[in-house]
Amino acid sequence: MRKLFLMCAALLISATTALAGNDLSLKDITSGKFAPKGIGSITALDDGETYAQVSKDGKKVVRYSFRTGKQTDVLFDVNNTIGQKIESFEDYIMSPDGTKMLIQTNSHKIYRRSFTADFYIYTIASRKLEKLSDNGAQQTPVWSPDGKQIAFVRDNNIFLVKLLYDNAESQVTKDGKKNELINGIPDWVNEEEFGFNTAMTFNGDGSMICWIKYDEKDVREYSLQMFKGEYPEHKEYAAYPGLYSYKYPKAGEKNSTVAVYSYDIKSHQTRKLQVPLDADGYIPRIVATKDAEKIIVYTFNRHQSDLRLYAVNPRSTVAKMLIQEKNAKYVQEEAMANIKITDSHILLPSDRDGFMQLYLYSINGSLVKKITTGKHDVTDVYGYDEKTGNTYYQAAGKDPMNREVYVTAKNGKTECLTKRDGWSSASFSKGFKYFVNIWSDRNTPFEYSMCDKNGKRIAMVNDNSELKTKLKEYNLPQKEFFTFTTSEGVKLNGIMVKPHNFDASKKYPVIMWQYSGPGSQQVTNSWAVGSMGNGCLYDGYLADRGFILVCVDGRGTGGRGEEFMKCTYLKLGDLESKDQVETALYLGTLPYVDKNNIGIWGWSFGGFNTLMSMSEGRNVFKAGVSVAPPTDWRFYDTVYTERYMRTPQENPAGYDTNPIKRAAGLSGSLLICHGLADDNVHPQNAYEYTEALIQADKDFRMNIYTNRNHSIYGGNTRNHLLRQIADFFVEKMK
Template structure:
């Protein structure tokens, strides 16, 4: 067989082999169409959900009257479809948050004016009638009345950096509950309700910043500076949270009387169809009890309608999957040991349970109020797969995706649930986008990525396969494997094990988007070209297999995960084609923690390991994530003592550790403390530090450099 072309790192990190996708699809209120920004970011185009063809241009930066902009970063359509907020000059803050300059665009008049002349805005929100816009600036809420000359008024005045935040979450709530906005209008548009975060008592963390490059920060040309923000670590004070309402007509602000503990969380606030009710979702600090209250914004009285109490903790993914419709609350819960769906009336009466079997619901897409049908994804064929389902009002559950396309399916539904875009891929096929009706019938193919497949045909592609094995403890684990294209079962190959392994996560999926940088496990394909077999195994604690499997790591993070990765290495070492003396391990973030824990587990199975941006002690990490799985250091000191720093004497194998100095998530402190422990234990290691880079370690040539160091390290230690 003739050898194909070889991948190079530059092409991998620059996205040459990134598949075509439908980005930023926005279903429109008519239920028959969706919108997208075109490729040059100048137009917003309307497409038919039935044909997938363009049926009109909603916005064109080249022809709009009034204000002029260079490009469109995003947009928000008003509920009545008459106006849009056009997002420009976006500057990201953390994972979800950003500031931007917004413009109000009148679709009928083709005219655009600034939303505000007083500085960039955050999280603007149309009122239900489309005639008002609320937004946040400098931690305060502002209101613009579109029928009154776009007059701007200030709703709150106590906002102050690192002290009081109105309407947007603080760092830890944004990061760990996936929030970007913490305010809503009432259904009649007469009130704004929001969460206030008082982070005055939260201790702060400072990251040192340098001039750097790509981009450079000239303000630090002579002396470095600091970025300081509030970051509560495990066991310490969180922000104090409360809900307020503002009566737009009377200008009266009221505090909602929520009956919660002082250290409770408020992960969501949601508008309902009734003006007298705002849904407020709360959680206790241990995160094992979730409550949904209906709050009256005028009387401030709260009524508890649903309370969900589960063993150990409620998964973070539950937050994005709670749906509150005109008449129902759709709540995912693991109360029976698996993530299933429970449908309640707005007053808290349980109407039905959807799915009552030993498999997991993954995503909740919504409930169609006209039919009672509930749309969701689940994995009845196993944790490696995901399919799209509908549960009819009569209880019948039907699969909606093409049955010949097993793999991983996802969906974007039209507003009326009449159509959906199905996104499918598997381990050997890049994403395919099709338009389907709500019976599952495929109407048209939108994206097939055949060009990408043709491009890759000429390259040296190794085989990818899913597998399972049983550990010496009798635990069944799932994995995937990439072998060299010229694989010879008579040879002995070095192995690199890539893993993440954190609570509820999944790396082992029958999906194109696997591996350390996705793209069909492209980085792993690159390693296979160099003669490595690359393997990924999901250890105990990962998701998709029910609460018992996922939550068995509770209070002792890292112990069973590392044990299972070592078991995987031992199993691999018994395969005839594996050189058991040349097995390496790599991971990023929790995977970096898992790398360090596995290399110091006590059984010397790893020749080399790479830990990228690793936590090294849960005492250094944030309250919400850490306490969800570990409780506090005071409650669980022995669990917190299980960490790589305390196991440094047991570290076996060559180590490369990499970290960005401006990592706002897993602070550089973790690597600094761990490498100091290595020095004092007289352990050799290699270290790469990335100036001004965050948890993702990218920008300019950074990602290319990082991956090259990883490859060079494994080549020097394992070849």
């Protein structure tokens, strides 16, 4: 009897062991072991039936069928070229006529979107590969409409290569100079905050080049101290550190002055275009049209409350205003970036009626109609079909946590093309006959499927089955949405991550994560959810250590209309921190939460709001971690800060609502982490804040990361950073 019992017990233990999952390790999370496989950026080809994409091994550009998702042709192969030979490449740019491509190699990152590279011209039919230029690396090459010319930027000047003249290279501008004058590419702040890296285009027939010139001579410099380091190693700084100096306009300071120019390729004449612009205004885009006598130039006033689109003749230099979009607070940058210009129309997103909706204008600026309606936000724009009058877009149609792809027909009828709950986006074929649907939810890694124009799936391209199988071996956390109402009557959405072995009879410490910046969202039904994305895997790692993890999108975040998002205008950090404190107070009422053991952390704006929340006055946080935080908006750049705050001269009280001013009110244990080469949120923010803490006699801990930028990565850096965050919370809250 005893022997039988021992045998049964052994079998039970064996079965339990087999069923038990593995705990998540930090090394696995940061090593990329759980990174989902994507399909990369795709280029829809002109036939409307196929698209091009870099192969999985990174050696080819392959043509695929939209209808089947299967390979139909190899357009480029590094091992099968005539002429020049390369071993690898990073990206490509297809010519407008589809007969050639530019192959990008040897890329070197500058800022978030800018880089230099060595480009090669590749002719598909002949397999001939030849250098674009022998005179140094290039930036942002642009094809002419007929594919016979290429313009690019080198050392802040524009150059032109003519393919029909044996790739003859000529220099278009000669006044470009580092930290003084820039032609054809944006300066740091325009690149970072208006989200683009090229400020140059050919006109409709390729007879002229048009570009934005940035005069940054009067913009003040910021210098980052660089050290030898180890990954990578900068031997030139072995004994003495060096300085990286660049132009960075802080809130209220001078920006670059901007203007638009054209160059007549045949006559070599350069003209300044007469675009109306305030002396301190912005030009966030320059776009060609089919009409050789018309380019479209976007302008913003400094407050970014008045967006204008001008049709400009590059020969006569005359400008005519087409559309003016004004807002009492600000025009969203995302709305500007999502404007679509077709042969005959301009599709404009606007929140003028309280929610982001789409408005159709003629190419001459006359309002045709409002296309979308409803109490929800359009969140991405895919295009307008001139042939059918259909408009394709993404929206938060069901609720703020989900996204769907929609089509609104010419007659106003709207159809949802992606009906599954979760987060859907799309990449359409030319002519809108097919689209790639990228879908995920909080429990399912990204799936890529081919769909027809009605949303019917016709082929699965990548369902990340390997990752799904791998994840089944691990103890994954429970992820649940919830809502609650604050003491001010504001309903907020949240997500809670519980340990896989959650016991409702116990009381758990809680770690809150958040970003909280204007228009952002972290409470999403997407695999991108989580403090570090990737389906909350890092948060699951923390849950394995005995925590509940929580994120709440407070006031100022996106997906809920203009009023909810813009209520933080002129006072960043005030309402956002109140809502995080209210979240902690709400969580403290739950029977399984230890109300005396609640922590908070965030990165960038989330780091700022961590500090604001810990010094809000209601001392609810036992510990917090602030990574790369702005600590006084006077230290941050003009474009972003003034969009939401105006200038310090206009709004001193708003700027004084900051962590430095609140330092004496800090409550709870604090860890600050910052990269010393952060070109975005300068180390100055951390240095000045810690000085304020010292003078207020507040204890804190600080980790610095040598030569690391705002993303704090490279070598073992990210693993180290996330371990510090986890260990700090364990030390202070367990």
